[in-house]
Amino acid sequence: MITVKDIRKEFGTLEVLKGINLEIESNQVVSIVGASGAGKTTLLQIMGSLMKPTSGDVLIEGASICGMKEAELSDFRNRQIGFVFQFHHLLPEFSALENVCIPGFIAKRSQREVEAQAKELLDLLGLSHRMSHRPQELSGGEQQRVAVARALINNPSVIFADEPSGNLDSSSKQDLHSLFFKLRDQFKHTFIIVTHDHELARMSDRTITLNDGFVINE
Template sequence: MIEVQGITKSFEGLQVLKGVDLRVDAGEIVSIVGPSGAGKTTLLQIMGTLDRPDSGRVSFDGEDPLSMNASRLARFRNRNVGFVFQFHQLLPEFTLLENVAMPALIGGRKRSDAFAAARRLVDYLGLSQRMDHRPSELSGGERQRAAVARALVNDPMAVLADEPSGSLDSRNRAELHRLFFDLRRDFGQTFVIVTHDENLAADTDRRIMMADGMITSIETK
């Protein structure tokens, strides 16, 4: 479904990615692990079309989004890729429900449809009693579950998560990890997760080890 081929990337003369090839199939949960500076986040950003490689190709079901102009690429990304970051990145002036609906509204969906989709996800994630609260009124676990709901509201091809549980305590971390697998079971969702959490990585379908800008090994569960 998502495939990167021959991806290279340098910053200020430092080569961060050195010809990375990776394919992620629909319904997979894949983790990318490795030491800091290995190139994990850079690879995730290129996979999600947030950044462009110096060379190589990114494809989604055979379509090359990086060949698109900026406006078309933004629309493609909005429809097809959901993002979850270590720090939730919720907009503080909006309620939980408004934050979840935001990508659908940006994508041009009718307001009623966008909020209906957001409510369904908020209900699924057990946040119905918190939907009118602003991020400052939510716990860390609630904020991160809201961020997951926001990533899912447009029913993307894949959710790309960068250290999604890195700021959570052990209980909330375990709940978030279970949620990824529940979402795969119930919605067929695909996840690519950059993580330092070995417990999460051990549970994923494939564990991609990176070091020095290269994939060094792939372990299949």
């Protein structure tokens, strides 16, 4: 499903990734772990098309994202990739429902179709009674579930998450982690998650450990 071919990333004279090769199958929850500075977020952003590598390639469903031009890449990203970040990045002036709909509207899908799917997702995530609320009226756990719904709205092949439970209390954290596995089972999504949470790493179908720019253990 995802092939990472000899990915290297340099920032000036600092080499952060030193030749990463991975094959990731579909319908899995995969955790990427390692100490701070190991290159986890850099790898995630390259795999998710948010950052270009210095060299190497990433294939998602057979498509080489590193060779795409920006317009083609933006369209591919919108339709095939979902993102969930530590800070939810919801737009404060919009309701939960409107925030979830935004990627669907960017993809130029019909308003009726997108809104219907957004309502279904929010209902599935236990937020049917919070659809009209703005982010500041929601708890941290609720905001992150809205972000998950937004990531799912275009039925992407893969969802990349960077420390998604990093700012949540223990109860909300457990709920979010359980949600990832529920969505994997129900919709057959693939989740690739950078995390420092040992419990989530233990629950995952696969754990990839980075150290000093190398994959050292699986």
